[in-house]
Amino acid sequence: MKEISKKTKQSLATYILVIAFYAVCEIWLKTGNMSSLMEGLLVPLCYYMILAVSLNIVVGISGELSLGHAGFMCVGAFTGAIFAVTAGANLPELLELVIAIFLGAAVSAVFGFLIGIPVLRLRGDYLAIVTLAFGEIIKNVINAIYLGVDSAGFHISIKDALSLNLAEDGTTIIKGAQGITGLPRNANFTIGIILLLISLFIIQNLINSRQGRAIMAIRDNRIAAESIGLSVSKYKMMAFVISAALAGVAGVLYAHNLSTLQATPKNFGYNMSIMILVFVVLGGIGNIKGSMIAAVILTILPEKLRFLSDYRMLIYAVVLIAMMLFNSAPKAIAFRERLMESINLKRNKNIKEEA
Amino acid sequence: MSSFISYFINGISLGSVYAIIALGYTMVYGIAKMLNFAHGDIIMVGGFTTYVITSTMGMSPMVGILSAVVVCTVLGVAIERIAYKPLRGASSLSVLITAIGVSYFLQNAALIIFGADTKSFQSVINVPPIVLADGAITISGVTTVTVLSCIVILIALTTFINKTKTGQAMLAVSEDKGAATLMGINVNRTIAVTFAIGSALAAIAGVLLCSAYPTLSSTTGAMPGIKAFVAAVFGGIGSIPGAMIGGIVLGVIENLSKAYISSQLSDAIVFSVLIIVLLVKPTGLMGKQIQEKV
Numbered sequence: 001m002k003e004i005s006k007k008t009k010q011s012l013a014t015y016i017l018v019i020a021f022y023a024v025c026e027i028w029l030k031t032g033n034m035s036s037l038m039e040g041l042l043v044p045l046c047y048y049m050i051l052a053v054s055l056n057i058v059v060g061i062s063g064e065l066s067l068g069h070a071g072f073m074c075v076g077a078f079t080g081a082i083f084a085v086t087a088g089a090n091l092p093e094l095l096e097l098v099i100a101i102f103l104g105a106a107v108s109a110v111f112g113f114l115i116g117i118p119v120l121r122l123r124g125d126y127l128a129i130v131t132l133a134f135g136e137i138i139k140n141v142i143n144a145i146y147l148g149v150d151s152a153g154f155h156i157s158i159k160d161a162l163s164l165n166l167a168e169d170g171t172t173i174i175k176g177a178q179g180i181t182g183l184p185r186n187a188n189f190t191i192g193i194i195l196l197l198i199s200l201f202i203i204q205n206l207i208n209s210r211q212g213r214a215i216m217a218i219r220d221n222r223i224a225a226e227s228i229g230l231s232v233s234k235y236k237m238m239a240f241v242i243s244a245a246l247a248g249v250a251g252v253l254y255a256h257n258l259s260t261l262q263a264t265p266k267n268f269g270y271n272m273s274i275m276i277l278v279f280v281v282l283g284g285i286g287n288i289k290g291s292m293i294a295a296v297i298l299t300i301l302p303e304k305l306r307f308l309s310d311y312r313m314l315i316y317a318v319v320l321i322a323m324m325l326f327n328s329a330p331k332a333i334a335f336r337e338r339l340m341e342s343i344n345l346k347r348n349k350n351i352k353e354e355a
Numbered sequence: 356m357s358s359f360i361s362y363f364i365n366g367i368s369l370g371s372v373y374a375i376i377a378l379g380y381t382m383v384y385g386i387a388k389m390l391n392f393a394h395g396d397i398i399m400v401g402g403f404t405t406y407v408i409t410s411t412m413g414m415s416p417m418v419g420i421l422s423a424v425v426v427c428t429v430l431g432v433a434i435e436r437i438a439y440k441p442l443r444g445a446s447s448l449s450v451l452i453t454a455i456g457v458s459y460f461l462q463n464a465a466l467i468i469f470g471a472d473t474k475s476f477q478s479v480i481n482v483p484p485i486v487l488a489d490g491a492i493t494i495s496g497v498t499t500v501t502v503l504s505c506i507v508i509l510i511a512l513t514t515f516i517n518k519t520k521t522g523q524a525m526l527a528v529s530e531d532k533g534a535a536t537l538m539g540i541n542v543n544r545t546i547a548v549t550f551a552i553g554s555a556l557a558a559i560a561g562v563l564l565c566s567a568y569p570t571l572s573s574t575t576g577a578m579p580g581i582k583a584f585v586a587a588v589f590g591g592i593g594s595i596p597g598a599m600i601g602g603i604v605l606g607v608i609e610n611l612s613k614a615y616i617s618s619q620l621s622d623a624i625v626f627s628v629l630i631i632v633l634l635v636k637p638t639g640l641m642g643k644q645i646q647e648k649v
Binding site: 065115330 | 438448450455460584588620623627
């Protein structure tokens with residue numbers, strides 16, 4: 001039998017973990033022991049996990065920081081929702097969802113590409129601030145526009161629903177800040193898990209591919225990578241667009257889990273982007289499995305610890321700072337190395353004495 | 356026409372606040388080579404300090420402003436010491452994430468201490484408005500004070516950097532940290548001074564901002580902070596006159612688009628400026644192209 005490589009083993013372990021999680025939840029659900037609170041969290045868990053792994057592509061593998069993942073999620077959510085209430089309304093549920101997911105991913109990817117063009121050729125922390133700005137732009141624009149459709153096609157206005165001048169057969173799709181209403185709500189846990197597995201498959205393949213190694217080489221030493229002929233902006237763009245597309249998928253899932261979709265600061269604002277970042281940082285930057293586990297814990301724990309809800313964001317902030325100081329500060333790294341050394345020394349001594 | 360002029364003047368007033376904030380951003384970026392995300396939230400701390408001193412404790416506005424400056428300076432130096440200094444030499448990604456953590460910490464600490472409801476801020480500036488053209492144009496006292504303080508700060512800061520030893524040390528550190536150390540400059544102290552000046556400016560900006568737009572909440576500083584960063588990039592990050600021009604231009608753009616295009620889309624327009632600047636001239640108006648050595 002062919003020897004299974006270490007990398008394949010690691011990817012398999014991730015898939016098995018997800019499937020085991022799915023099985024446990026399904027059994028829990030089927031035996032009727034799951035509280036309605038937990039049941040309501042199942043689909044959110046899926047899209048948070050997808051968001052966490054998608055941000056991990058940018059932060060962990062490409063070494064850049066995106067603060068606009070909520071914006072890409074928003075783009076995906078609204079693309080999927082517009083499709084669901086227009087062309088997709090007469091399709092079978094599953095087919096509608098599948099097409100919506102592809103559309104959401106595609107439109108988010110296009111936005112990722114457009115944002116990437118000015119930013120990814122620059123050095124420095126521009127990506128963080130531009131993606132942050134992008135998230136705010138998307139949220140503001142969606143809250144300001146009215147979109148309607150009639151036999152003549154789409155109509156857009158930034159004033160109100162009346163100035164759309166729709167024909168008699170027309171309907172308003174986006175009603176400014178009121179968002180989109182009458183969504184099908186056809187997302188479920190199984191679809192969420194399948195999407196998560198597909199996202200994981202894409203990411204694992206990316207990491208273990210030639211392109212993935214190029215992206216990581218650029219992260220570790222840009223100049224060295226450039227000198228062997230890797231195109232920095234091309235590979236950074238690749239990572240960023242894939243990440244944006246997956247965030248869009250999470251958005252479609254989010255939109256199909258609601259009956260009314262609005263762009264509020266709470267769901268698509270800066271706070272959401274920070275929360276996804278906390279998942280990634282707590283799970284370990286670059287660690288796909290870790291960020292999923294962190295997403296699950298940080299989604300369920302606040303529901304169980306309601307009395308701490310006022311302090312939740314404060315705790316997130318402290319976690320971010322503490323994790324960074326502990327993991328990245330040169331002194332902390334040196335301290336950890338000394339600690340490990342002394343432990344190893346002791347162990348070696350013990351082994352010698354035993355012998 | 357007179358309405359255009361008054362929008363324009365309001366834009367310059369808002370822009371002067373952005374310029375003062377952008378100065379802090381640009382100095383810290385130039386010297387510590389980091390994006391201090393918490394800078395915007397120090398504005399909010401300055402606003403709340405003044406609010407507590409003047410409205411809650413009933414002391415005079417001057418005491419309020421001075422204590423805001425003191426509190427913010429101490430806070431800025433403390434943040435640098437606790438959160439950023441240990442990370443010197445670490446990757447820029449981890450410094451950036453820490454800065455976001457600090458910003459988030461300040462916002463949520465203020466939310467817990469002062470509650471979620473928006474406070475109404477009593478303006479601390481009692482300067483009579485200037486009436487021009489038979490009452491067609493009025494320039495409010497806050498506008499006059501804001502623009503004047505902006506000019507005073509620009510002159511004082513330029514003089515400080517060009518004429519004093521500490522200022523020269525700042526220039527040296529921003530140019531080359533290693534060489535500055537060899538020349539006997541205390542790099543850690545210089546960075547701490549930079550943070551102190553930046554935070555003091557943020558406190559002044561906070562008081563001016565809250566006097567012009569008399570509301571105060573835990574997220575007051577976040578948006579102006581980000582826009583001031585846009586201003587700093589627009590003017591060329593690291594450049595002091597650039598930050599000034601960038602801030603004022605951005606304030607005018609924001610106010611005019613609010614008046615003539617859409618009030619909901621004005622933020623989106625301001626951020627689009629950032630993307631356009633990065634596309635056309637990534638170094639900004641007055642930024643220097645830095646050559647990288649291997």
